[in-house]
Amino acid sequence: MTEFEKRLNRFLFRISSAKRRRLWLKLSKLLSNGVPIMDALGSMNERRIASAGKSDGVSIALSSWMDSIRNGHRLSDAIRNWVDNDEQMLIAAGEQSGSLHTALISVAEIMEAKQKIKAAVIGGLTYPLLMLIIAFSVLIMFSYKIIPEFSVIVPDEKWHGIARIMIDFANFSRNWMWLIVLVVLGSLTAFFVSLPKWTGGLRIHLDKYAPYSIYRVMQGGSWMISFAALVAAGVRVENALQYLARDSSPWLRVRTNACLTGMRSGLNVGDALARSGYGFPDLDIIDDLGIYSKLSGFDAAAAILGKEWIVESVNRIQGMMKVIFGISVLSVGFFIAFMVGGLIGMELQMSSIMQSSYR
Incomplete structure (x- = not known):
């Protein structure tokens, strides 16, 4: 994927507030049931690929976040430039306080x-x-x-x-x-x-x-x-x-x-x-x-x-x-x-x- 395509996908994902809101609610539900963050993202990504394909914007975002987390970053770091600043800040606050699933609900x-x-x-x-x-x-x-x-x-x-x-x-x-x-x-x-x-x-x-x-x-x-x-x-x-x-x-x-x-x-x-x-x-x-x-x-x-x-x-x-x-x-x-x-x-x-x- 070229740098232009990456920037375009990030832009399209940032303006798709309805998709992001549904994603945060799903992720919050999985985390509140004890599913680890990587397993939750992986499960969501698999279902997204099955329904919309690998070229779908949400699937590309989830894959990018998973790669970043595998490299030792937190979710709040992985989503930087993919979401609005206030979303990223609130998710970072939820990670620091140990209540990420609650923070995701607040974001939604x-x-x-x-x-x-x-x-x-x-x-x-x-x-x-x-x-x-x-x-x-x-x-x-x-x-x-x-x-x-x-x-x-x-x-x-x-x-x-x-x-x-x-x-x-x-x-x-x-x-x-x-x-x-x-x-x-x-x-x-x-x-x-x-x-x-x-x-x-x-x-x-x-x-x-x-x-x-x-x-x-x-x-x-x-x-x-x-x-x-x-x-x-x-x-x-x-x-x-x-x-x-x-x-x-x-x-x-x-x-x-x-x-x-x-x-x-x-x-x-x-x-x-x-x-x-x-x-x-x-x-x-x-x-x-x-x-x-x-x-x-x-x-x-x-x-x-x-x-x-x-x-x-x-x-x-x-x-x-x-x-x-x-x-x-x-x-x-x-x-x-x-x-x-x-x-x-x-x-x-x-x-x-x-x-x-x-x-």
Whole structure:
């Protein structure tokens, strides 16, 4: 197998979250029944080869992991570059605490939670994107088809009022369509690039409002359930924060490191998050962490908070998406009403102009 094929298989396996989740659950079940790790991986690999062949991505991954373990590496080392960082970290924590099968279940739960959050975001963005496509289609139809036909019959200088506005708008759109498309695509690109990379300054305030607040809730939810799972697996809070900061986006790393700095100065995790001033992951979660950090059994409380925050994150994102959906519907509705109203005005003016020309 060439290096390119290895990289391709790793990439395809990393984006197949559903396959990985099923694999972790199967492996956890085998380990919890006392099956050694190599026997468990071998059994799963044999069944996978029998059903899908040796070229299947899961079979290739399992074979690679088994080779690595035979060479003296742990499972968490073998799966590096095959899975997401938080999965690898949590499995490593499970190996250190001696409860690998429990860690694998936690990994599967985190993957399911992230999928719910992602589904809420994608579902909420579908309708606004559809509205944008409709508005753009209407703009093209009017600018290139309908308005030019009116201009052929009646010269531009004879139009007035909303009809003249329509003519000028259509001419501008037709002449500068490339610029409009470039600005829209550039703005969208800049926005999505800024989500993980823009860290401070004005961004701190924008994180309070959509659409940046949606990213904050989405990332905050993933961060919270990963943090809770690491702490529940026996990882010290400071080490869990270091794990989460490592290889994360600049935006998330700055906020995690700010919490870590506060803890190193003697604060608990809740107070450290509050002191950072970022409002991350959420003010309510910060208050809860501040309270539970002072009590015994923080690991269990963090696990409960993580599961509660899954539901809360999905509900909040869905609520934000409803607002964005409403704004998009009103905006596109106003735009289409303007175009239709202008078209009616042009028809009335054209009738008047044509009648006066025959007198």
